[in-house]
Amino acid sequence: MNTDDLIRQLSGANAPVRPLRPPWARALLWLVLAVPYVALVILLHPHTPEVAESMTDLRLVIEILAALATGVTAAWAAFASTVPGADRRILWLPVLPGSVWAATLGAGCLDDWLQYGAEALALRPDWDCLPPAILVGTLPLISILVMLRRGAPLRPRLSVLLAALAVAGLGNAGMRLFHPGDATIMILIWHVGVAFALTALAGLAGKAVLSWRQAWARVQPRGYA
Amino acid sequence: MRESGGTGEQLARLMRRAQEGQSAAYAELLREVAPLLRSEIRRRLRFLPPQDVEDLVQDVLLSLHVVRSTYDPARPFLPWLMAIAHNRVVDGIRRQVRRNANEVAVDEPPETFATDATNRFDESYGDPEALRQAMQRLPQGQRTAIELVKLREMSLKEAAAVSGMSVPALKVAVHRGIGALRKVLNVEGKA
Numbered sequence: 001m002n003t004d005d006l007i008r009q010l011s012g013a014n015a016p017v018r019p020l021r022p023p024w025a026r027a028l029l030w031l032v033l034a035v036p037y038v039a040l041v042i043l044l045h046p047h048t049p050e051v052a053e054s055m056t057d058l059r060l061v062i063e064i065l066a067a068l069a070t071g072v073t074a075a076w077a078a079f080a081s082t083v084p085g086a087d088r089r090i091l092w093l094p095v096l097p098g099s100v101w102a103a104t105l106g107a108g109c110l111d112d113w114l115q116y117g118a119e120a121l122a123l124r125p126d127w128d129c130l131p132p133a134i135l136v137g138t139l140p141l142i143s144i145l146v147m148l149r150r151g152a153p154l155r156p157r158l159s160v161l162l163a164a165l166a167v168a169g170l171g172n173a174g175m176r177l178f179h180p181g182d183a184t185i186m187i188l189i190w191h192v193g194v195a196f197a198l199t200a201l202a203g204l205a206g207k208a209v210l211s212w213r214q215a216w217a218r219v220q221p222r223g224y225a
Numbered sequence: 226m227r228e229s230g231g232t233g234e235q236l237a238r239l240m241r242r243a244q245e246g247q248s249a250a251y252a253e254l255l256r257e258v259a260p261l262l263r264s265e266i267r268r269r270l271r272f273l274p275p276q277d278v279e280d281l282v283q284d285v286l287l288s289l290h291v292v293r294s295t296y297d298p299a300r301p302f303l304p305w306l307m308a309i310a311h312n313r314v315v316d317g318i319r320r321q322v323r324r325n326a327n328e329v330a331v332d333e334p335p336e337t338f339a340t341d342a343t344n345r346f347d348e349s350y351g352d353p354e355a356l357r358q359a360m361q362r363l364p365q366g367q368r369t370a371i372e373l374v375k376l377r378e379m380s381l382k383e384a385a386a387v388s389g390m391s392v393p394a395l396k397v398a399v400h401r402g403i404g405a406l407r408k409v410l411n412v413e414g415k416a
Contacts, residue, residue: 001283006286009388010251011249019296019297083297084292084306152295212316216383
């Protein structure tokens with residue numbers, strides 16, 4: 001097919017499209033959906049979240065706020081990564097809150113280790129946490145991926161990785177309210193380690209979720225004669 | 226590439242109108258950006274043969290089409306366009322590298338058997354001009370189907386997206402088109 005024919009076909013298939021909102025606005029929209037959902041899952045959980053106790057521990061407050069900030073900035077960056085020509089500096093936004101988040105967790109572990117010794121490093125499976133952790137992440141992850149598919153699949157792995165990080169940040173901020181006193185390796189592995197492992201896996205699966213082939217296949221031009 | 230004064234502004238205006246659904250503005254926009262893309266791709270990939278350059282231009286136009294809702298009318302147009310172009314060019318280079326890694330260049334295709342009967346392939350398909358003319362004579366639907374599926378090696382799904390034909394219709398069109406080509410080329414070859 002020559003280029004002129006292609007131009008004729010594409011322009012013949014043109015229909016009105018609504019420009020996507022800016023990445024920050026789309027991130028906000030996602031949060032409006034995801035935050036109440038996470039709150040609902042926490043409220044319906046048989047363990048009562050110990051919000052009051054959580055708020056008295058400064059390190060934990062910083063940790064929860066950093067996780068939240070990581071989630072918010074990662075969502076913003078994820079949406080920006082699907083906009084051609086968007087400022088690339090936005091993609092680095094989650095690094096700062098993510099570092100604070102990791103640092104507070106590390107500090108917590110160190111405290112525990114200094115206080116309880118090797119016992120603090122004991123790893124025991126915490127299966128109770130798994131179903132709510134999965135439940136907390138499901139809807140936010142699906143919704144952010146559906147929203148991302150409306151953008152351009154420029155960097156599929158990075159986009160999906162950032163999306164998973166957004167979900168991990170938001171979910172962890174919520175889940176942390178169940179374990180205000182803990183900052184053990186166990187919590188680190190079950191809450192954060194699993195979240196980061198899933199984030200990395202999601203990143204690797206990026207091309208299965210976002211690709212130009214899928215984008216082309218989703219658009220069925222009309223008006224072909 | 227930065228927004229270069231008038232051109233960028235004009236293209237941005239056309240894009241805004243295209244997003245509103247004005248097909249004429251969209252056609253004008255695509256006609257304006259095609260040469261820009263062609264020269265940008267040539268500048269970046271000097272070694273690329275003209276046909277591959279054209280394939281990449283078409284690839285970028287297709288990609289622009291499917292993500293045209295990501296253009297923010299308040300922002301400059303050219304950086305948006307060139308980000309898509311850059312992405313598709315990089316993908317194109319990767320495809321080329323993969324293809325080259327699996328191909329061995331030879332001056333003469335090796336003969337599998339020495340007898341004439343096994344080597345008639347080269348003789349009977351040596352006339353690209355005849356093939357081009359035969360393609361021109363095909364009905365529009367069959368020609369498009371063969372161009373997309375056989376020459377550009379798109380999957381049926383992609384070809385359906387580009388042409389607007391359904392997958393079964395494409396299969397039928399390819400089958401009939403190949404049959405018609407075979408008939409025309411055989412008849413002319415024997416004549």
